[in-house]
Amino acid sequence: MKNALITGVTGQDGAYLAKFLLDKSYKVFGLVRRLSTPNFWRLEELGIKDKVEFLDGDMTDQESLNNAVKLSKPVEVYNLAAQSYVGTSWKQAVLTAEVDAVGVIKILNAVKDFASDAKFYQASSSEMFGNSAKGEVKSEDTPLHPTSPYAISKLFAHWMAVNYKDSYGMFVSCGILFNHESPLRGIEFVTRKISDGVARIKLGLADKLYLGNLESKRDWGFAGDYVEAMWMMLQQEDPENFVIATGETHSVADFCREAFEVAGIENWKDYVAKNEKFMRPSELHALKGDSSKAGKELGWEPKVNFGELVRMMVEADLERLSK
Ligand code: NDP
Ligand code: GDR
Numbered sequence: 145m146k147n148a149l150i151t152g153v154t155g156q157d158g159a160y161l162a163k164f165l166l167d168k169s170y171k172v173f174g175l176v177r178r179l180s181t182p183n184f185w186r187l188e189e190l191g192i193k194d195k196v197e198f199l200d201g202d203m204t205d206q207e208s209l210n211n212a213v214k215l216s217k218p219v220e221v222y223n224l225a226a227q228s229y230v231g232t233s234w235k236q237a238v239l240t241a242e243v244d245a246v247g248v249i250k251i252l253n254a255v256k257d258f259a260s261d262a263k264f265y266q267a268s269s270s271e272m273f274g275n276s277a278k279g280e281v282k283s284e285d286t287p288l289h290p291t292s293p294y295a296i297s298k299l300f301a302h303w304m305a306v307n308y309k310d311s312y313g314m315f316v317s318c319g320i321l322f323n324h325e326s327p328l329r330g331i332e333f334v335t336r337k338i339s340d341g342v343a344r345i346k347l348g349l350a351d352k353l354y355l356g357n358l359e360s361k362r363d364w365g366f367a368g369d370y371v372e373a374m375w376m377m378l379q380q381e382d383p384e385n386f387v388i389a390t391g392e393t394h395s396v397a398d399f400c401r402e403a404f405e406v407a408g409i410e411n412w413k414d415y416v417a418k419n420e421k422f423m424r425p426s427e428l429h430a431l432k433g434d435s436s437k438a439g440k441e442l443g444w445e446p447k448v449n450f451g452e453l454v455r456m457m458v459e460a461d462l463e464r465l466s467k
Contacts, residue, residue: 152224159186173216203247233294244297271295322389327460343461356422361430366448389433
């Protein structure tokens with residue numbers, strides 16, 4: 145049995161990845177930080193809470209990361225923990241850097257010192273591209289020009305991970321993942337905010353959905369498909385970085401139109417209003433990724449398309465709220 149350590153196991157990707165690895169007969173250890181109310185709802189929804197071994201720790205605390213690595217004896221480490229909400233990163237820039245940037249040095253050190261043969265996955269982000277190469281499809285070779293404290297922290301972590309590979313000969317792969325969503329997405333992210341809002345309007349629980357920039361465009365895939373790509377990266381002989389994306393881009397308005405349609409509501413514009421408070425100080429206007437390297441070298445392809453993703457999310461929120 146192989147041991148895997150996942151930081152961020154209580155998040156969207158952590159939960160899907162834990163399920164994926166358990167189904168492959170891994171023993172899964174998950175790093176969990178201390179909260180006044182534990183956050184296990186995703187692992188419970190997937191029915192795997194009792195199958196994961198939890199280890200206490202925080203990305204800002206070196207000793208707890210050392211202990212997590214020592215106790216789990218991992219052959220694979222997936223570093224998914226982060227302050228992952230871009231909007232918050234302007235309000236809590238220092239915290240974002242401490243967790244998403246400096247925290248990555250700490251987990252890399254823990255692996256270097258206590259499990260140096262383990263393969264390490266770093267959750268890099270398409271946010272690192274920012275508004276570089278405007279309008280172009282982004283690949284592993286596209287220049288990076290981050291536009292938020294979150295993206296800058298991820299950029300630092302990305303290069304630090306590459307540097308540990310080059311300096312210490314560690315197996316380190318960075319997945320440059322474009323937006324991926326699911327019914328387990330955090331409620332503040334725009335797709336889940338829309339699917340939840342549409343379900344509330346459909347069920348008579350709300351009248352309006354308030355959003356920020358409706359023109360911004362993203363390359364949205366399904367999280368379940370993307371965690372498989374993380375695992376595939378660590379099954380390679382040599383560590384490499386890969387872009388993971390669908391190659392399609394849609395606007396926030398497109399997502400709204402499609403989501404209201406799934407719920408059988410016409411004239412979506414009657415239910416959506418703009419609120420300045422959801423606008424960002426600096427916006428990343430459009431993202432579209434080219435994952436042909438992952439297609440060729442990993443054999444990875446997205447399975448769920450945009451329409452199926454929106455339907456899955458709206459139907460899940462309708463079901464949740466109807467209960
Ligand atoms: P989530 O926000 O759903 O999950 C983040 C996880 O990190 C949670 O388990 C959270 O724990 C944990 N965490 C936050 N701060 C700390 C800390 N100080 N110490 C320990 N754990 C902490 O993110 P996703 O699952 O969506 O994303 C996973 C990773 O992939 C993140 O690094 C994200 O930045 C990156 N990414 C995500 C993309 C996406 O579209 N989803 C795209 C590209 C990259 P708790 O439950 O206690 O809050
Ligand atoms: P993003 O995701 O910033 O791309 O980061 P988010 O869903 O928050 O925003 C996507 C786009 O929608 C616009 N938007 C709104 N966003 C939110 N959250 N709420 C709103 O009301 C709203 N209205 C419009 C945003 O301005 C933005 O343009 C996600 C995270 O998962 C990161 O961790 C990850 O690295 C990147 O995806 C890739």
